[in-house]
Ligand code: HEM
């Protein structure tokens with residue numbers, strides 16, 4: 432019986448790592464929690480555009496006042512992101528794009544899903560390093576994050592990179608939802624998939640606009656805050 | 670007679686990717702053959718076979734290819750013509766841009782010239798049990814009837830000729846993955862829809878929930894745009910996604 436269980440266990444683990452379940456988990460994590468977090472993030476940042484520093488800081492504070500915030504962060508963001516991101520890189524590596532021969536719109540989105548995934552991977556590491564890790568290292572406080580952002584996006588090159596980052600992530604998020612709906616057999620027929628394309632691409636445009644407006648808002652002078660730590664961040668960046 | 674002489678002056682140019690053996694390097698050879706009304710890629714290859722001389726006037730080994738039905742139902746003659754995988758017997762020269770570029774479908778092992786080995790597709794059909802087991806030691810009697818409405822769409826799926834075009838068009842069928850490809854996924858939908866085949870539905874779904882199964886689909890949807898039989902492959906794939914998802918939850922909940 433023990434041997435039997437062992438075999439079942441080993442087979443189970445191997446099956447999980449290689450095939451169907453690992454991929455399903457990747458897909459699920461893309462939406463729950465990552466896409467949900469992404470929407471939350473878009474809204475909090477949009478607060479910067481709508482209500483300036485006070486509104487943005489209120490949003491940041493609201494999140495940081497959640498109980499067990501570090502546990503929540505790890506379980507709902509870092510671990511899912513790590514799994515989805517690393518497995519996603521593997522999926523992207525396995526693809527052999529043929530957009531030259533098959534110039535169809537869905538095939539283009541297939542390619543972009545992979546390209547934006549890789550861009551998002553690099554961008555997220557950079558962005559988390561500049562914000563959350565600086566907080567963890569004690570270089571800045573949560574209240575100063577608005578001015579950290581101000582300092583970054585007022586530099587033209589970094590602003591451009593941020594634009595590329597947020598637009599890529601927004602596409603990956605929106606098209607990912609389209610793809611998720613197919614992968615779980617929710618949108619089955621051609622009409623359902625077409626309608627969900629329109630909805631998801633509209634979502635892409637809307638979320639992109641929200642993030643871009645937030646980035647522009649962070650450029651406003653009210654987010655500036657002269658203190659020693661800006662120089663610290665500057666020295667880190669240069 | 671006069672007409673024949675006039676049209677014989679018109680030549681059709683071919684650029685063919687050739688390969689002498691499975692392991693040797695491929696090379697490109699050009700041919701010019703006389704135009705004839707109604708000719709297609711297979712009849713052109715037959716012409717080269719009759720007179721195996723390339724554009725430089727060198728006498729060469731004739732180009733090898735595979736074909737059977739010559740009416741786009743057997744799937745044997747699939748090759749890449751002007752960049753798109755399709756059946757050579759249905760590729761009319763009048764509808765093709767010239768020079769006509771012909772290549773083997775390299776997603777499959779090349780046997781020689783345009784001949785490829787589609788064994789992986791037939792193995793895939795075996796793997797997913799794309800049949801209905803009714804053989805036994807005694808007569809099982811008639812099976813349940815199939816509703817006419819279902820028969821109509823199921824018939825469309827049954828037109829698959831295992832030609833391999835959808836695998837060639839798929840960016841996820843390549844040497845870095847062992848994705849089974851669209852054709853077998855659609856066949857699982859067909860046999861799971863059959864009132865008798867349905868009795869073994871779970872076995873087929875289990876086979877697709879192994880390494881290289883349905884999770885290999887990345888939704889590029891090239892397959893449905895390429896299938897010469899107009900099979901709604903992406904609908905089949907999404908439907909099988911639904912069936913495997915349900916099957917997974919049933920297994921977990923022990924239903
Ligand atoms: C960190 C870097 C990331 C990488 C490398 C990455 C990579 C990928 C790849 C390659 C796919 C395609 C899977 C397929 O179609 O078969 C994918 C799907 C997806 N991604 Fe990401 N991703 C990343 C981050 C994110 C983030 C932050 C989100 C949330 C906004 C997200 C949400 C999704 C969704 C919803 C899907 C669709 C799942 C499906 O089709 O089944 N991804 N990801």
Ligand code: SF4
Nearest residue numbers: 829830832833835896
């Ligand atoms: S599904 Fe269509 S393209 Fe694919 S093997 Fe069958 S007939 Fe060929």
Ligand code: FES
Nearest residue numbers: 737739743744758
């Ligand atoms: S020879 Fe049968 S499909 Fe072309």
